[in-house]
Amino acid sequence: MATAPAPELDTSTLDEILLDLAVLIELSPHDREIAENRYRRLKEYVERPTSPLRPYLVDGESLIYAQGSVATSTTILSGDNDDRFDVDAIVEIDVPLHWPESEPLDQLFETLKNFPGAVEVVRCTRCVQIRFAFMHMDVTVMDRRQRMGGERPGHIFHSPDTGPTYRVDSNPWGFTGWFRTQVGIGERLFEQRLKAARDAAGLSRLIVVDEAERRILADAEQVPLPPMIPSRIDAQEAVALKLLKRYLNLRYTHSRLKRPPSIWLTKLTGDMGLIQGGLTLQLYALSKFISDSLREHLARRTVPREVNPSYPPDKINDRWPRAWPEAESDMTVLADHLDLLADAIEKMNCSSQSAILKKIDELFGERFGQEERRILKDRYDRRTTSGGDLLIKPGSGTIYTPAIAAAKQEVQPIPQHRFHPGRLPSDGEASGG
Incomplete structure (x- = not known):
């Protein structure tokens, strides 16, 4: 389990953007x-x-x-x-x-x-x-x-x-x-924020392929059938993993090297556990947790060989990395990519919203950066159409219009930019514990 970062660090603006991005890339x-x-x-x-x-x-x-x-x-x-x-x-x-x-x-x-x-x-x-x-x-x-x-x-x-x-x-x-079992069902406050992001940013992409599929879907609405897909996990750890996978997908799109297996990244996500302080810090810590492990293997000239905790004969990364000496380039390239992501998060911590969005284009894809700009514009435009600033109850993630909030003494205006410079956890804090 990684050590929790400094509690005074405010990452709420970047958390909001990353939540939107996670929703844009997931199954609606x-x-x-x-x-x-x-x-x-x-x-x-x-x-x-x-x-x-x-x-x-x-x-x-x-x-x-x-x-x-x-x-x-x-x-x-x-x-x-x-x-x-x-x-x-x-x-x-x-x-x-x-x-x-x-x-x-x-x-x-x-x-x-x-x-x-x-x-x-x-x-x-x-x-x-x-x-x-x-x-x-x-x-x-x-x-x-x-x-x-x-x-x-x-x-x-x-x-x-x-x-x-x-x-x-x-x-x-x-x-x-x-x-x-490792990640659980997620914390209530994070679930609420994720639901709000899904309401604002969710996109559907899959299309019905034939009349038989349309009929089966209609029948399932009338008579619910036992699920074939397990229920959604709304834990912060799972959402950070989605973002990490998206980032790495782009890094390896034109690479000669093979991407690390998704199940291996999933195993390490479960091993690291929850980082208190928000999605930004969870993603930062996950990047450093994996990178630090790879750097240790490189120093020892060994390779990571993770096993399935439920059945050790199952070697979950049996085809990555390759054996030495090819393993050195496999692990070095991945560690470099992960360090670049962690560095980018650290820089965004002290950046304006526009600078954050430019970096989002680079890290996760320009089309998702453009979509995020639209989402934020719609979100901020609602302040004027609702007759004034939207209001938020501190620590809740719940948003109110002025009319609803009239009798709520604990709400306050949402600032345009709530991102205060602060110290992200050091490498040792992110991967220790």
Whole structure:
């Protein structure tokens, strides 16, 4: 757990901007409904009578479920210029003993070909990817024949076009449970501020692909079905992770180097825990926490090898970084990116709002910076249309118009800029504890 920073530091203006950004890059409630429906259709499609995998699904034992970022509530838009969400799913089967290691993915590909509404279906090294407009679903097949002890561990399959094929220990169900326990449900005040940001900045991007999907969505509104996607986590730790992932996505867009795996970043986010003082300090501390760890490995000429806390045989960053000497460039580049983010946060701490927004363009993408300018303009314009300044109750995040606030002695005008220079935690404070 990282040490809490100085309590007198006021980061409320940057917190507000970062909350808006987090909302702009996440799945909206409408997007979650469509994604949820596609998980439900995946289950129906894999279980259909003509499915090649149907004979290997064990009734009452095999599950088809969401995993990865959508299960940990940290899904964000991928890419630079395209609006795309990448979500993940697991299909559990009992793999026949005589199958070669490449057969499970081959059979999964045959099963998912012609998936309704898909633009394309592609067999990848460890999954089959179903591509929709604005969304990819990476479906991984897991062998649970051995019924190993724990929270649904099993084997997935590494099966490239060339090179060796082999099994990989995996336990995404257990990892999701661990992470959601680590971060909890979030603090009430932060949830309120996040809800206000969603009301102001939320955007829906996913589109209904066919009439059948439209009908299923309509039916689900009439008769709610058991959820396929776990509930949203509104914890500060999860929101900071979304912003960190977005920042790194842009840094690696044109890089020859492979991005660090999302699940590894998620594991470290859970390890670090909550930083009191707001979203800005949480993001700053997370950047330094990971960077400091990488610098230590570089000094020792070792590589980080994190395991799934729910099932240690599951090595969650088995393909990143590479072995030495290539590991040195993998880790150095990532540590440099993280230090640049921390330095930028520190500079924004003493900057005007316009300077902050220019830096946001650079860190998270110009189109999101432009959208944030629109959001802030609308927010400030409401002061004049409401007949005066908007008012806020200190420490609550709740905003009132003057008419509503007339009898509330504890409210005060919202300042145009509430960002006071202060000291962010040192490297040791951010990563110690």
